[in-house]
Amino acid sequence: MALDDLVRQANTKYGASKTTTLSFDQSTGQLPMELFITDEHSEHFLSLKTGGDTDRGLITGLMALGSIPCFLIALWLLATGNYEGASNGLIVAVPLVAIPFLWETFRRLPLPIIFNRRTREIYYDNNGELYHAPWDGLKALTCEFQMVGPYTAGMTNASLEILVHQFGNAENALMISLGTPMGKTLDMQKGFWEYIRSYMNNGPWFDENGNPSDSDKFVKTQLASNLKQSGFLGHTRKVIAEKKAAAKGKNYLSGIDVAMLLGNLFFHPSSLIQDFTYKIANRRSRNHWPKIVLERLRCDGPSSRLIDLEKEADS
Numbered sequence: 210m211a212l213d214d215l216v217r218q219a220n221t222k223y224g225a226s227k228t229t230t231l232s233f234d235q236s237t238g239q240l241p242m243e244l245f246i247t248d249e250h251s252e253h254f255l256s257l258k259t260g261g262d263t264d265r266g267l268i269t270g271l272m273a274l275g276s277i278p279c280f281l282i283a284l285w286l287l288a289t290g291n292y293e294g295a296s297n298g299l300i301v302a303v304p305l306v307a308i309p310f311l312w313e314t315f316r317r318l319p320l321p322i323i324f325n326r327r328t329r330e331i332y333y334d335n336n337g338e339l340y341h342a343p344w345d346g347l348k349a350l351t352c353e354f355q356m357v358g359p360y361t362a363g364m365t366n367a368s369l370e371i372l373v374h375q376f377g378n379a380e381n382a383l384m385i386s387l388g389t390p391m392g393k394t395l396d397m398q399k400g401f402w403e404y405i406r407s408y409m410n411n412g413p414w415f416d417e418n419g420n421p422s423d424s425d426k427f428v429k430t431q432l433a434s435n436l437k438q439s440g441f442l443g444h445t446r447k448v449i450a451e452k453k454a455a456a457k458g459k460n461y462l463s464g465i466d467v468a469m470l471l472g473n474l475f476f477h478p479s480s481l482i483q484d485f486t487y488k489i490a491n492r493r494s495r496n497h498w499p500k501i502v503l504e505r506l507r508c509d510g511p512s513s514r515l516i517d518l519e520k521e522a523d524s
Contacts, residue, residue, distance in 0.1 A: 231350070231369075239400040245435045266482065266486030320333075323502075335375075340373040352370075367397065415427065
């Protein structure tokens with residue numbers, strides 16, 4: 210599929226007024242920017258969430274929060290010697306947590322888009338079919354377009370897409386989106402492409418200009434903005450502390466701050482359980498990648514690209 214064909218498809222798909230081609234080896238002029246979709250940024254690969262089930266673990270967390278009174282009553286009955294009553298309390302409380310936990314951890318999460326820095330290629334799962342693309346020579350298309358709703362003014366959006374091919378069938382290709390285009394600008398998408406470029410070409414750690422760095426400080430700063438559910442309590446406390454320092458302790462606490470702090474404090478145990486559940490589900494889902502992908506995600510795995518395997522099979 211020619212690049213001109215992809216541009217025409219993008220213009221038809223989005224009604225785009227501005228289509229820009231980005232390259233793996235050319236700077237966009239923007240600084241690296243993470244757009245809150247990184248699932249994992251490690252030394253060997255970068256994985257991006259593909260959307261869907263981002264709230265996995267929510268039901269388990271809420272049910273665990275609701276079961277706390279049952280556990281407390283069971284402990285009180287146990288302390289008073291009422292073993293039968295304590296057993297009945299646990300019979301109610303344990304399934305409230307165990308059933309949603311097992312259901313949410315055993316249901317498969319959508320697999321992320323993986324940029325393998327070590328083998329310099331990309332992996333994508335499409336309903337169980339493996340798609341891939343080599344990083345060297347890769348082009349991306351970003352399209353800026355407007356959406357107008359009945360109750361809102363025009364909203365600027367921008368997509369960022371790359372082309373991948375089915376493993377073993379190069380004629381079957383897909384354009385996949387690197388995150389949702391909603392609420393993004395062209396400069397934001399260019400900045401995210403720079404983040405990916407910096408990782409693949411200069412990474413795994415780089416500075417605010419995308420240059421290689423021995424420190425992971427800038428990367429951690431970027432990823433820190435992508436808060437987990439359990440991180441909202443710490444974020445709220447940080448905001449309050451900054452307001453206190455700016456006001457020098459005088460009239461710095463607003464009603465909204467108090468409500469946010471109490472709300473996050475109340476739901477913090479539920480959020481911790483939600484994050485733990487998501488982590489387990491994500492780890493289990495990763496095993497659904499084909500063996501040829503899993504072994505290449507290891508630091509000591511094969512260095513050959515999937516495109517190299519296809520060429521060997523054709524020769």
